[in-house]
Amino acid sequence: MAFTQVSASSSGARKRGQQENCTPPDIWTVFRALRDARSAFGLKPGHIQTLQALLSFLRPGQGDTVFASNLEICRRIGGVDERTLRRHIDRFVDLGMIARHDSPNRKRYRVSSRNGQVISFGLSLSPLLRRAGEFLNAAAELEEARRDQVFLRKQILVGLAHIDRIEPGSAFAESTRRTIRRKLAVAEYRCLLDQITGHLGQMSTVVDVMITTKLPANDGQIVRHLSKSEKDRKESESAENDLLPSVQMLTAVCQEATAFAPAALRTWDDIERHAQNLAPMMGIQPGTFHEASRRVGSKRTAAAVFILLQLGTRIRNYAAYFHSVTLGKKMATFRPATILERLSTFTSVHV
Template sequence: MAFTKLSIKSTPAGPASSSQTHQETDIWAIFRALRDSRSMFELRPGHIQTLQAMLSFLRPGHGDTVFASNNEICRRVGGIDERTLRRHIDRFVELGFMKRHDSPNRKRYRVRSSDGHSISYGLSLTPLLERASELLSVAKEMENNRRDRIFLRKQILTRLACLEEHDPGNGLVSEVRKTLRRKLTIVEYRNLLTEVDAENIGMSTAVDAPETIKLPANDGQIVRHQSRSIKEQKDLEDKLTNEPPAIQKLISICDQAISFSTNRLHSWVDIENHARTLAPMMGIHANTFDKAKTAVGTEKASSAIFIILQLGKHIRDFGAYFHSITLGKRVQQFNPAVLLDRLSKTESIIA
C-alpha cells in the first residue's frame, strides 16, 4: 500500500483573512501510531483493520472524507458484517477520531459550486489527522516502555543465570522466574532487578570474604606457619569433598528420586541401583554413569543423580550438568553434602 500525504487546509476564523495554511501529514504514519498504541484506546485488531480499509479509499487532493459505501468498505476489510462495521465506526466517532457528515438521503458524495466551494457528505477523518502529534507521542512512549521492559528483563535473566550457577538451590531464582511469567510494569521490573542484585552482592561477599590469618609472634616462624596452614586447609577441603553424604539425609531431602522407587533404600548398593534406573529417564547414558562412578566414586555419582532430579527445573540439561560435576570442569566444586544442606534450607524456607 502506497504512502499517501494529504494536504490539510485550515481557514482562519476572520472573514477578512483569505490566506490558508497547508500542512502535509503522512496519514500512514498516523495510522501506524494508532495501531501500535491501540491498547491505550481499547481498540481491537478488527477496529484497526476497518480503519486501514477506510484510509485506502482516500486519494491525494480529494480531501479526508471517505465516500465509499458500507458494502464497499466491508468488502475491502475482508467481508465483515455491516453491523460490525457500524460498531467500529461508532467506536471511532466516540473516541473523536472520526465524524459523520450525513446527507439528507444518507448517501456519501461531494457537490461543488461554480466558484469552487464544495460540500462533502461521508465519514470525515479530519479529527484523526488533527490528533497526529498526540498519537505519534503516545506510540513513541509505548515503544520506549516496551524496549525498557525488554532491557530490564534481560538484565534480570542474566543475573539469575549467574546466581543459579553459583547456587543451584537458591529459592529466590525460582520465585523470580515465576514472577517473570506475568506481564510486569517497568517499576516491577526495576524492583526485581534490585532484589536480584542484592542477592548476587550478598553471595559474592560471602564467597569472596578473606579469612583472617593469625600470625605468630616470632617472624622466623611465618613461612613454616603459612605452609602448614595451607596444607591443613587443603587436606580438610579434600576430606569434605570426598566424604559421601549420609544415606538418610540423601533420602529425606531428595524425595523426587525416592518417589520413583518401589522399594526402601537401605544401602549405597540400593541407591546406586536406583540411580542407574533414573539416569536413562533423565537423558544420562549408562556409559556416562559408569565413567562418573570410576572418576568420583559410587556415592558421589549416585548422589549427583538424586540431587539433579531434586533440582528439577533449575537445570536445563540434566545430562550436561551431570557430566560437568562428575567428569567436567566443575568436578572439584561438586560436594553432595553442601548441596543437600542448601536444598534442605531452601525447602524449609518455602515450607
C-alpha cells in the first residue's frame, strides 16, 4: 500500500487555506472542457460522472483534495457500486489527472500542527488543475474540427443536390450519401468533397470554370488586343440585339417569370436582375449563369431564363437545358424572339 503524505509550512494556522493549492474559480470550465474532449483522453461518460461528483466535494479556499469516503462518492454519483468507482479513480490516476495520497489506514482526512504544517490524505485533484490549459486547448480543437465537419458536410450535400438535378438517380450520389451516414473525420469529408467537385467537373452541364486569358507583354500588342476585344464586344452586342425580343413582348409572354417579380419589369436592367434571382431557384448555378452572360450576352441569358420557366414541365432539367441553349450545342440556334413568337401563337413549343 502506497503511503504518501503532502506537507506544507506556514506562519500560522489561520493561513492554512493558503498552504495547499486552492481550487481556481474556473474549475467547472476546466471540467466542461475535459468533458467535451473526453474522447481525446480515452474517457467515457461514466468517468466524467465520477469526476463531476469528486469536484462537487471541493469548497472554495479549502484546497483541491477530496476527503469524502467511497460510499459518499458513490451516493453522489447516483448509486454506482464501489468497484466501478475504484476503476474510474484508477483510470484518472493512470492518466495523471488525480493523485492518490493514502493514509496508513486508508482513511481520508487532513491534520495540521500548531505551527501551521498540514498533512492531507485523500484524492488530490491538483494534477487536473495544473493541466487546465491542455484540456481547454483540446476542447477548442475538437470544437473547431466539429465546425469544419458540419461546414464540409453541408458543402457535400449541396454538391449532391446539384448532381441530382443534373443526373437523377446517380449511383455516385447514392454511394456518397451512404458514406456520410456515419461520422467522418475532417480529412475524409475533404476527400469526399474533392470527389464531388471532380465528378461535377466531368458532367457536361457544369460550366463553373473560370476562363483565363494570357495577355502579351508588349505594350503595342496589349493595345491591339484591347482594341480587338472592344470591336468584338460591339459586334457581339449588335448580334445579340438582333436575336432579342422587346421587353414588352418578353414580359407579356413569359407570365410565369413576371409573376415572381417584386415590381414591374420595364427595362432590360430589370429583366437581367430578375433573371439572376430566378436562376438559383431553377437549379442554375451562379457560375454557369455568369459564364453564359459573358459568352452570349446578359440580355440573351436573361431571356433564356424567362423562356425556360415559361415552358415549365416541358423542360425536365432546367440547368441542363439552360447550358445547352447558352453554352452548349443549341447555342447557335437559340433565338429568343422567334421562340416567343411561337409561344404567343401555339400552346406547345419545342425549343
